[in-house]
Amino acid sequence: MPSSAHIPSLKPRLVASVAASLALLGGAAQAQERTKLKFADWMPLTHYTVTNAAQPFMAKATELAKGKLEFQYFPAEQLGKAKDLLTLLQSGAADIVDISPAYISDKFALSSVAELPALFTTACQGTHAYASLVKxxxxxxxxxxKPLGVRVLVSVAYAPYKVATATRKVESVKDFAGLKLRTAGGAMDMTATRVGAVPVRMPGPDILPSMSRGTLDGSLVPLQSMKVFDMQTVAKHMTTDVSLGSFITVYAISERAWTRLPPDLRDALTQAGHYATETHCRYVDTQEPKVVAELEKDGVKGNTMAPGQLKALNEQLGHISEDWAASLDKRTRPGSAVLTAFRKAVAQ
Structure with missing residues (x-):
């Protein structure tokens, strides 16, 4: 048995040993508490939506979660094509995915409301309105x-689509007639048809080769996406004051993954979602005039519609929204209610 003289010298060692053990246990507990979320995106890392929405979303959520959250990010269709990401989400192969409703219009017919023409003039207008409907x-x-088992974390509406063409300048309603224009599907097909153009549904990467071959005359496109797909190398004209609909993409989480999360991580994802939604739309609206100037330097000449023609175009396009809503109402889908809600949200 040790004498009392040795006891004081043992205590510091015991305390240090206990402290080290607790630290190891604490580290192990923290490692166990960290939640990993698999995030599948169809966009490439170079796309401005990745740099101004996906990355800020993950960074902010990680910061707010204080080390309890980790993302496994798979961009550029590494886990699947855009049209397949909803299925990946529902199957549990991914926890969060980038859903673009126009690519799955049979599942997201109502979300096409934000793709209708002449409803808003800035990305933030469209983004805020759409976000209010999906919250x-x-x-x-x-x-x-909700019926599909998913909930939206981040909402993105792009700047209103313009028209970019390889040969014919569009400055009057009649100039659209017969043009083979790329659309993303959904309500955009209705827009092209209404103005007498021929809608050609295809993904973004196919625009350049199609315009180069002359099988496509141009595209309905947000101007900031033109360089993403190298369209400035073949396009010669862009009409800058039209609003020919938009494109929506959202980052959604499955209800399965959501219900497994503790309240603090749900809050982190929700706040990060609001942050990224705002970050993206402000970036787009700030960049729009700069993009027009850059494209003109690349040889894409910008023009506005001739006097009176923008008003005539918008009047012609105005009927599309009612037709869209009526067609959904007939299928017992609340098209009119969604259109009314969206218009109200835009006006706020």
Whole structure:
């Protein structure tokens, strides 16, 4: 048995040993508490939506979660094509995915409301309006996303689509007639048809070769996406004051993954979603005039519609929204209710 003289010298060692053990246990507990979320995106790392929405979303969520959250990010269709990501989400192969409703229009017919022409003039207008409809309790959340077992974290509406062409300048309604224009599907097909153009549905990467071959005359496109797909190398004209619809993409999480998360991580993802939604739309609206100037330097000449023609175009396009809503109403889908809600949200 040790004498009392040795006891004081043993205590510091014991305390240090206990402290080290607790530190190891604490580290192990933290490692066990860290939640990994698999995020599948169809966009390439170079796309401005990745740099201004996906990356800020993950960075902010990680920061707010204080080390309890980790993302496994798979961009550029590494886990699947854009049209397949909803299936990956529902199957559990991914926890969060980038869903573009126009590519799965049979599942997201109501979300096409934000793709209708002449409804908003800036990315933030469209983004805020759409976000209000897909948030918890919103009409799109309840009628479209919830039945599919997913909820939206980040909403992105692009700047209103313009028209870029290889040869013919579009400055009057009649100039659209007969043009073979690329669309992303959904309501954009209705827009092209209404103005007398021929809609050609195809993914972005196919635009350049099609315009180069002359099988496509041009595209309905957000100007900031032109360089993403190298369209400035073949396009010669762009009409800068039209609003020919938009394109929506969202980052959605499965209800399965959501319900497994503790409240603090749900809050982190929700706040990060709001942050990324705002970051992206502000970036797009700030960059739009700069992009026009850059494209003109590349040889894509910008023009506005001739006097009176923008008003005539918008009047012609205005009927599309009512036709869209009526067609959905006939299929017992709340098209008119969604259109009314979206217009109200844009006006706020």
């Amino acid at each position: 918890e309790g919103g009409i799109l959340a309840e009628k479209e996303f």
